[in-house]
């Protein structure tokens with residue numbers, strides 16, 4: 029090998045590693061296209077992992093690919109842009125977050141959905157947390173994330189030839205990703221949490237999410253007993269004992285990790301109750317370090333803690349039996365000066381009821397002064413559910429509000445659409461994305477330009493669906509005729525409806541397939557044909573969810589629907605992004621009011637797709653009659669079977685009588701003018717409200733700043 033080649037390669041490799049070392053590559057620039065261009069095959073087979081691409085290129089090939097693809101200039105620009113982003117002194121957070129810069133917000137979550145190459149999330153809760161970090165970074169808010177490093181992550185999904193879900197758990201090697209050990213005084217950081225039956229240890233890693241640091245705890249260290257090394261291997265696996273040990277590491281270990289790294293959080297934000305032990309640990313620290321009494325410490329912690337609840341059903345809240353709680357929390361109880369009974373009282377609605385298990389949500393409610401649900405409707409449902417904790421107050425005075433979820437625009441808005449927005453919206457629109465005026469010009473955008481973008485996005489998704497569907501059928505060893513049909517699956521000229529989310533039963537994935545003759549009439553309507561694409565994972569222990577998958581799979585192999593109703597396996601952030609960008613209609617039919625917010629439909633909005641949804645979660649407040657489609661009128665029936673039947677009937681009616689006719693009504697140039705008008709209205713009325721930028725600013729202004737003692741000098 030010659031010297032200059034080697035020097036070139038070393039420089040390029042350093043640039044690529046700098047870029048891949050911060051997840052900003054996945055949203056701040058079109059980083060995917062760079063890593064894809066370097067090695068398309070490896071980028072795809074590795075699940076879009078830039079480190080796999082970099083590691084797979086030897087020096088000679090690296091230099092050649094950069095030359096062939098003309099990437100040198102783009103790489104220089106990308107690295108410069110990353111450095112400029114990280115160094116920018118002019119952010120909103122810089123101007124407004126005051127003392128929080130010295131004492132940041134600590135955001136705790138059991139999962140973070142940042143990118144498909146980092147599978148430490150299972151669904152919406154994680155994606156929300158990932159979007160929260162990214163938007164906090166974009167805004168320059170001083171915030172650190174705390175989570176767990178799941179080395180086996182959430183599972184990889186395949187469907188067998190019968191359409192039954194199978195799980196596998198590829199092992200994540202942190203060293204091979206953008207994950208670094210946190211070091212303190214030159215030594216890798218490890219934290220310990222003592223229990224009644226031994227001490228748990230965890231290594232502390234960190235991921236750079238733009239300007240935000242995400243700390244991840246990992247129990248797979250030699251200091252742990254063999255059985256505890258696998259504690260954090262899997263997300264939502266294991267039994268109750270495993271869960272409490274994970275949650276102990278997350279909350280208590282997480283807070284200790286921050287302190288050990290020299291971070292004294294000024295505000296705690298608990299994203300769901302899993303991490304609520306952090307608040308008990310914080311109280312114990314106040315007692316020890318500042319000599320507070322228990323009630324002073326609790327009050328101090330509560331004044332600085334925000335709790336976001338996500339679960340609209342009582343059964344969905346994390347609960348632990350007394351023996352497990354005592355085994356794991358008694359050391360903290362002692363520091364708080366309470367006995368086992370006093371400890372249990374933190375997690376009981378009625379402190380004296382001995383048969384009540386310990387509820388993490390109750391703990392979080394008692395130790396947070398600021399509590400919110402994740403949509404207007406969910407706030408109301410949560411007030412009703414927890415009224416028992418404040419029995420003396422009228423319902424509307426139960427101290428639970430709402431901050432409606434939003435999605436991270438740079439992650440989910442496709443480059444094609446972003447270019448149109450660049451040409452249409454005022455300069456600086458990204459910084460002003462949560463202001464309604466910013467989006468007003470979209471109402472006047474040229475139909476031809478908008479339609480061209482929409483059709484381009486649809487072509488992209490149709491190709492992606494075909495590619496995946498064919499590969500999956502081949503792997504399953506399905507009949508060549510099936511593979512051939514999938515090679516030309518879907519149709520760029522037919523109305524395309526998408527449905528992708530976790531296959532939890534309340535989301536009713538198979539609702540539109542309840543009656544296959546009715547579906548046949550929709551799909552094979554000669555004038556108004558319709559195509560469907562589905563994806564989603566069922567929890568490994570949820571046979572009900574797996575049966576829904578199988579129902580969809582079987583329909584997709586029915587000769588009437590082959591290539592017209594497609595089910596893709598392997599739902600993850602990447603597939604979710606692709607589908608929400610390209611379909612015409614995003615379908616959402618949960619059993620009201622069980623979808624606390626839902627966010628996938630918000631991703632669709634940013635790409636000009638229309639939502640067709642039950643009036644639940646965010647859609648209840650987003651729908652205005654003309655910016656999408658509503659299924660039902662928000663009714664809830666006591667009889668679940670009746671509710672399902674009514675919703676199914678109305679869903680079919682809306683698709684047949686409202687959605688399809690509007691889509692197929694064309695002007696002289698072949699464009700669906702009325703449809704496009706609705707798309708524009710959707711973007712103008714929904715985009716600014718349901719982005720994570722708006723959400724994070726709501727949390728900051730309404731929660732973080734007052735909790736952290738920051739005066740907001742300039743109203744936003």
Ligand SMILES: *Cc1c(COP(=O)(O)O)cnc(C)c1O
Nearest residue numbers: 151152529600601604626627628
């Ligand atoms: C956006 C997203 C979700 C959330 O979808 P809902 O429709 O809100 O349930 C779940 N999983 C992935 C991978 C996502 O990208």
